[in-house]
Amino acid sequence: MGPSGAGKTRLLRAIADLDPHGGEAFLDGVSSHQVPAPEWRRQVALLPAESHWWSERVGEHFAAGDVAGLQFLGFEPDVLGWSVARLSSGERQRLALLRVLALVPRVLLLDEPTANLDPANIERVETLLIDYRCARSAALLWVSHDAAQAARVGQRMLRMEKGRLDADRPGIRQ
Amino acid sequence: MIRLTAVDLAVAALLVLVLAALSARVQRSLGSRILVAALRTTVQLLLIGLILKALFAHVHLLWMALLSMVMLLVAGREVTARQHRRFAGWWGFGMGTVSMFLSSFAVTIFALVVIIGNQPWYAPQYAIPLLGMLLGNTMNGISIAMDRLTEAAWQQRGQIEARLMLGHSWEQASGALRRDAVRGGLIPIINAMSAAGLVSLPGMMTGQILAGSPPVEAVKYQILIMFLIAVGTGLGTLAAVWASSRRLFDERQRLRLDRLRAPPAER
Numbered sequence: 001m002g003p004s005g006a007g008k009t010r011l012l013r014a015i016a017d018l019d020p021h022g023g024e025a026f027l028d029g030v031s032s033h034q035v036p037a038p039e040w041r042r043q044v045a046l047l048p049a050e051s052h053w054w055s056e057r058v059g060e061h062f063a064a065g066d067v068a069g070l071q072f073l074g075f076e077p078d079v080l081g082w083s084v085a086r087l088s089s090g091e092r093q094r095l096a097l098l099r100v101l102a103l104v105p106r107v108l109l110l111d112e113p114t115a116n117l118d119p120a121n122i123e124r125v126e127t128l129l130i131d132y133r134c135a136r137s138a139a140l141l142w143v144s145h146d147a148a149q150a151a152r153v154g155q156r157m158l159r160m161e162k163g164r165l166d167a168d169r170p171g172i173r174q
Numbered sequence: 175m176i177r178l179t180a181v182d183l184a185v186a187a188l189l190v191l192v193l194a195a196l197s198a199r200v201q202r203s204l205g206s207r208i209l210v211a212a213l214r215t216t217v218q219l220l221l222i223g224l225i226l227k228a229l230f231a232h233v234h235l236l237w238m239a240l241l242s243m244v245m246l247l248v249a250g251r252e253v254t255a256r257q258h259r260r261f262a263g264w265w266g267f268g269m270g271t272v273s274m275f276l277s278s279f280a281v282t283i284f285a286l287v288v289i290i291g292n293q294p295w296y297a298p299q300y301a302i303p304l305l306g307m308l309l310g311n312t313m314n315g316i317s318i319a320m321d322r323l324t325e326a327a328w329q330q331r332g333q334i335e336a337r338l339m340l341g342h343s344w345e346q347a348s349g350a351l352r353r354d355a356v357r358g359g360l361i362p363i364i365n366a367m368s369a370a371g372l373v374s375l376p377g378m379m380t381g382q383i384l385a386g387s388p389p390v391e392a393v394k395y396q397i398l399i400m401f402l403i404a405v406g407t408g409l410g411t412l413a414a415v416w417a418s419s420r421r422l423f424d425e426r427q428r429l430r431l432d433r434l435r436a437p438p439a440e441r
Contacts, residue, residue, distance in 0.1 A: 017426055018335060037427040042341035052336035054350070103341060 001143075001150055002160035008143045009049070011160065012109040015141070016046040027107065045105035049112045051096030053084040061099055069098050073124055089116040097125060101132060108132075110142045114149070126153050175386045187212070229298040238296045242305055246275055249313040256317040259324045259434045261421060266435075269417040270316050277410030278308040281402050289398065307378065307399055308406045311363060315407035316414040319359030323418050324434055326351045334429050344423040352419050359411035363404050370400060 002008055014021035017032050017040055025032045025044070032040050055061055059080030070077060073094045087095065093116045100108070113129070114122040130153060133140050144150050150157055159166040190212045198205025229237055250271030260266035282305045286295045295301075327334065330351065337347035370376055378399055382392035424430050 016339065018338065018428055020424070020426075020428065020430075038338075038341045038343050041339055045341075046339045048336070048339065050332070052332035054330075054333040054337060099340065 001145070001147065001157065002166070006160040007163040008160050009111055010163075012046055012111055012141065012143065015107075016041055016044055016109055018046065042103045043105055044107040044109065045100045045103050046109040047097060047100045047111060047113055049115060051092045051099075053092070056083060058082050058084055058087070058095060061095075062102055064102065067098055067102060069101060069128055072128055073098065074121065090118065090121060093117060094121065094125065097128070101128075104136065105138065106136070107139045107141070110140060112143055112145065114144075114146075122149070129153070175384075187216075226298060226302060229302070233294065233297060235294075235296050238298060238301060241302065242279070245305065245309055246271060246278075249274055249309045253313055253317040253320065257321050257324065258437045259328055261324070261418070262433055262435045265421055265433070266320075269421065270320060270414055273316055273410045273414035273417065274309060274312050276413055277406045277408075278305060278312045281406040281409070282308050285398070285402050303378075304399070304402070308403060311403045312406045312410040314362055315359035315411045318362070319355040319411045319415050320418050322358040323351055323355035323415055324422070326354060327422050327429070328431060328434065331429060331431060338427060338429065344419075344427040344429075347429075348419050348422065352415050355415045355419075356411055359415070360408060363400075363407045367400050367404060370396070376400070 010019065013019045014023060015025050017025070017037055027035075027040075027043060032044070035043070053061060057080070059065070061084075062080070065080070067080065070079065075091075075094070079091075079095070084092075093113065097113055108129070110129070114125050117125060126149070129140060129142075132138060140153075142150075142153060144153075190208065194205045194208040194212075196205075197208055225241065229241065250267055253270035253274070254260055254267045257266055261269065282301065283295075285304060286292065286301055290300055292300050327348070334347045334351070338344070366374075366376070376396050376399075379392045379396035382395060383389055421433060422430060
């Protein structure tokens with residue numbers, strides 16, 4: 001957590017190796033420099049606050065035709081045939097989450113993944129992500145502006161201010 | 175051939191003056207821009223006429239090489255100047271110029287040695303016009319393609335990074351951009367080849383016919399030139415787009431828009 005401009009997004013981008021940075025990130029003791037960049041980004045996947053789509057149809061953005069979690073997040077299977085242009089911002093955000101989960105990453109960097117969602121969908125997304133973490137023993141680094149959400153989903157809470165990690169305090173849920 | 179006198183050119187210049195006066199009524203600066211451009215064309219062409227005259231009198235590879243280098247560097251500067259978002263430092267100039275050098279010079283030398291087969295192969299009567307036409311057209315293709323590539327990378331940075339985030343390689347993430355840039359660079363020569371003879375009579379052929387060459391000979395040279403230009407522009411554009419797109423990403427396949435200079439403020 002932290003105020004706007006604290007550097008949360010920059011930190012996530014640096015860990016995903018999308019910007020030049022001075023630090024070094026390790027996954028199971030292996031430095032990001034030792035892994036080809038595309039491979040690293042599949043394992044340490046970033047879900048940005050704003051999703052971008054490069055093809056006409058939703059389904060063209062998924063490697064496999066069978067996308068897990070569609071129904072759980074309230075989509076019919078025919079959503080894959082939809083034009084991206086007709087998606088609402090909330091639909092985009094949920095589909096972008098499924099798109100990144102399809103990579104089966106071991107670390108998920110989430111930049112406000114529920115910012116555009118209504119309460120019912122926030123709950124679904126939180127459940128989906130917690131289930132994913134447990135099922136795959138994955139790590140989530142979750143940027144949120146909502147203290148209650150941080151308490152619901154977090155095991156550790158980190159605060160960022162002016163580009164520095166400020167304090168480390170335990171969340172409510174363990 | 176009917177020789178043109180200074181009076182003949184003055185009459186044509188009078189027409190340009192009329193055009194400048196009319197344009198100045200639409201927009202003041204447009205009139206002066208036409209005049210400056212007309213003046214430049216006169217001075218530059220007279221100068222090159224004098225240089226060619228001297229070169230024809232003293233045929234030497236060294237002089238040819240010197241003139242070609244000057245032409246290349248001017249063309250390189252022109253490519254850089256036409257970029258809306260150019261690469262910072264020497265990269266923009268360097269990549270455009272090297273691509274032009276590789277394609278234009280290779281194609282020109284090939285045509286001079288293998289196809290025309292004049293002795294010596296660098297005889298300025300053939301070498302200078304060929305190189306000039308190749309450089310001019312390759313310059314257009316490369317500057318359009320590089321401009322499109324960098325502009326599209328800027329506009330579509332969100333999509334490109336979204337693909338990188340999903341583990342796509344830089345080639346995958348920039349594939350559409352690169353194809354589009356190459357297509358943009360090749361459209362002028364494809365259009366020129368398609369319309370040649372039907373809509374437009376190419377300048378070189380017209381010039382030869384005006385100078386008294388038999389039309390069929392002029393046509394053969396024009397076809398040769400069109401093919402050479404297509405090959406030169408194509409190779410140059412491919413090289414420039416490859417180098418530029420490589421430069422847009424670093425060794426960790428990150429999109430590096432910080433390597434582009436911000437465009438000059440719109441007036």
